[in-house]
Amino acid sequence: MRLNPRNIKRMMFACVQCGQCLTACDTTQTDQGRTPTLEWKVGLDAVRETMRQRREEQR
Ligand code: SF4
Numbered sequence: 483m484r485l486n487p488r489n490i491k492r493m494m495f496a497c498v499q500c501g502q503c504l505t506a507c508d509t510t511q512t513d514q515g516r517t518p519t520l521e522w523k524v525g526l527d528a529v530r531e532t533m534r535q536r537r538e539e540q541r
Contacts, residue, residue, distance in 0.1 A: 507520040523531050 501522065504518070504520050504522055508518040511518045
């Protein structure tokens, strides 16, 4: 996808929440007639998703 959102060295190893991956996913999947697989979660939905992932990691 040739994304370059983390060009500042201290931000290279973490998501900076730029949203470029969502845009790229939407563009490529839509072009292929498919539904985008990435979805942005905010607020309570984001916390719920984080807790779900942590529970799965502990199993
Ligand atoms: S939002 Fe997506 S493209 Fe942007 S830094 Fe996070 S993972 Fe990378």
